[in-house]
Amino acid sequence: MVVDVEPSQAEIDRIFHALADATRRDILARVIEREQSVSALARSYAMSLPAVQKHVGVLEAAGLVGKRRSGREQRVHAEPERIRIARELLDRFEVLWRARIATMARLLAEDPTARRE
């Protein structure tokens, strides 16, 4: 759970902003499964192609996805390294809580009468 690639404050901002939207999380889930074109993605949502392009742009700015041109298509793929970093940021909270619970268990294991003497 150690974060060995330390993202900058601005990078963290972009990652969380990108993941805060349900459509963008869904796009990310789809491209993690397999690379696909922006137009194929757009067919999955009740929104315009430019709107989907904008969401892809936000994910790209956060480094969570990458784009490449293939003929007349823009194809979108996931960037697993960045997704790993986002996940690790959340894992830090989990580590703190696990430590807190472990400390509570240790306090409960103490003999309260012995402690008061």
Next chain:
Amino acid sequence: MPVLDVEKDLDRTTMTVVAEFAAPVERVWALYADPRQLERHWGPPGWPATFLEHDLVPGGASHYVMSGPDGERSHGVWRVLAVDEPRSFVLEDAFADERGVADEQMGWTRMAATFTATADGTRLVFVTTFRSVEQLQQMLDMGMEEGVKLAMAQIDGLLAEDGAAV
């Protein structure tokens, strides 16, 4: 390890921790109600907390200060919204200045705890709800890096103890 489950919901910026302790409900409740016990587990490792004020009753308030590894001090306050002793409490937590005035810009984090008696002791469900992903991220940035490293070392130590005891 007493932690049974940890769920992180990025959508609602919520973290739910479920833990079970081999102690009666009243005893686990006292870990929160008694400020001298509370301050022994509330601060993250490396950031021991001292509760200057603490009143776990509806409408009650708490003021605590945590001391960091480099001598920095971080104040926090609670406002207690609901208490059903010894079954549940709901409170809000915020960073504060040294007079205990909450940092409204960063905002309040909601915490709801439920204590249930089980065959072997007490089950605690602790739900932390951040106001926004920005708030969650700001809290991550509050110099907690060192705390995380120490926490991991502490967990490793406890696991080793458990292994020796069983």
